[in-house]
Amino acid sequence: MSDALLDVSDLRVHFPLRRATPFAPKRTVKAVDGVSFALAKGRTFGIVGESGSGKTTTALAVMRLTEITSGAVRLGDESLSALEGEALRRARRRVQMIFQDPYSSLNPRMRAGAIVAEPMELMQVGTETECRERAQELFAQVGLRSDQLQLFPHQFSGGQRQRIGIARALATKPELVVCDEPVSALDVAIQAQILNLLVKLQEEYGLAYLFISHDLGVVQYLCDEVAVMYLGRMVEQAPREALFGNPLHPYTWALLSAVPRVGRRRRDGAARLRLEGDPPSPISPPPGCRFSSRCPYAEARCKAEEPVLREVRPGHRVACHLVREDGTAPLRPATL
Numbered sequence: 001m002s003d004a005l006l007d008v009s010d011l012r013v014h015f016p017l018r019r020a021t022p023f024a025p026k027r028t029v030k031a032v033d034g035v036s037f038a039l040a041k042g043r044t045f046g047i048v049g050e051s052g053s054g055k056t057t058t059a060l061a062v063m064r065l066t067e068i069t070s071g072a073v074r075l076g077d078e079s080l081s082a083l084e085g086e087a088l089r090r091a092r093r094r095v096q097m098i099f100q101d102p103y104s105s106l107n108p109r110m111r112a113g114a115i116v117a118e119p120m121e122l123m124q125v126g127t128e129t130e131c132r133e134r135a136q137e138l139f140a141q142v143g144l145r146s147d148q149l150q151l152f153p154h155q156f157s158g159g160q161r162q163r164i165g166i167a168r169a170l171a172t173k174p175e176l177v178v179c180d181e182p183v184s185a186l187d188v189a190i191q192a193q194i195l196n197l198l199v200k201l202q203e204e205y206g207l208a209y210l211f212i213s214h215d216l217g218v219v220q221y222l223c224d225e226v227a228v229m230y231l232g233r234m235v236e237q238a239p240r241e242a243l244f245g246n247p248l249h250p251y252t253w254a255l256l257s258a259v260p261r262v263g264r265r266r267r268d269g270a271a272r273l274r275l276e277g278d279p280p281s282p283i284s285p286p287p288g289c290r291f292s293s294r295c296p297y298a299e300a301r302c303k304a305e306e307p308v309l310r311e312v313r314p315g316h317r318v319a320c321h322l323v324r325e326d327g328t329a330p331l332r333p334a335t336l
């Protein structure tokens with residue numbers, strides 16, 4: 001057992017699909033299909049990947065907001081995935097979530113102060129007065145004024161609404177905050193403010209973040225460690241410097257090719273590794289490497305044999321047949 005705050009081990013979340021007829025074969029969406037990672041106290045673990053790769057489902061499973069098919073989620077010394085009833089309710093205080101959409105994630109009929117105090121009331125943390133005082137304190141910490149406690153969500157801007165979401169998430173003094181695309185619905189200028197707020201709060205409270213984003217610039221700014229997901233699995237996982245400085249998986253190369261690199265200029269006319277087509281269906285993933293249908297380097301064995309996620313350098317794991325044991329990737333484009 002590791003000493004990590006969050007330890008996710010071989011997590012699977014499969015959604016059964018309704019059969020068209022009683023005799024039709026049983027089908028499942030393998031949204032998350034064998035994901036493992038660990039996150040230490042006060043650190044940030046990023047998950048990136050295309051739409052549909054299983055990022056949100058991983059987050060919801062960690063939060064126990066979707067049913068776990070198999071695998072384990074540990075939070076400190078508690079087995080979150082095994083808890084039920086009152087024990088699960090108590091453990092839930094330790095984990096909170098910030099959602100993507102600051103418009104739909106707040107109850108429009110509740111005042112901002114009540115929205116922030118609600119988790120404390122639901123989890124019976126403190127008296128009514130204590131909850132009110134703590135809501136006030138949290139409001140100040142996220143940069144809102146106490147006179148705004150009485151306002152309704154529609155009376156705030158998008159960035160302010162996300163601040164309310166953050167204050168609400170912090171209400172029960174969690175150790176882990178799961179952030180699912182917390183800034184992607186906001187204007188770029190506001191994104192930076194919210195990211196800086198998240199960094200400040202992390203330092204103040206020693207929070208750990210599980211941070212999901214499709215924006216590699218944001219992930220590079222915020223995350224200590226990054227995992228790249230493709231079709232329900234992690235294909236590469238590494239400390240930030242290694243993932244951005246020495247990416248090894250062709251899918252990671254494609255994601256990095258698709259964005260302008262922070263602080264680096266691509267050579268004029270240099271070829272990009274383009275990602276063609278859509279990922280295959282998570283209902284029946286292809287045999288062998290799941291990325292083989294889109295990988296420009298795919299060989300015969302890629303279609304036959306699934307590459308395992310193996311550690312090639314300290315903390316740097318990759319699932320690709322072509323990466324050598326010494327952690328070099330012979331075909332890496334010169335443009336990265």
Ligand SMILES: Nc1ncnc2c1ncn2[C@@H]1O[C@H](COP(=O)(O)OP(=O)(O)OP(=O)(O)O)[C@@H](O)[C@H]1O
Nearest residue numbers: 015029031050051052053054055056057058214282
């Ligand atoms: N309740 C559900 N029932 C059936 N399939 C589901 C369910 N929830 C998610 N899925 C499927 O699981 C896969 C992973 O979805 P998920 O929302 O986790 O992806 P994501 O990486 O968060 O994508 P995005 O970047 O678009 O938010 C998708 O194919 C999705 O359609």
Ligand code: SF4
Nearest residue numbers: 289292295302320321
């Ligand atoms: S295992 Fe083969 S198909 Fe998969 S990423 Fe590596 S080279 Fe491409």
Ligand SMILES: [Mg+2]
Nearest residue numbers: 055056057180
């Ligand atoms: Mg999602």
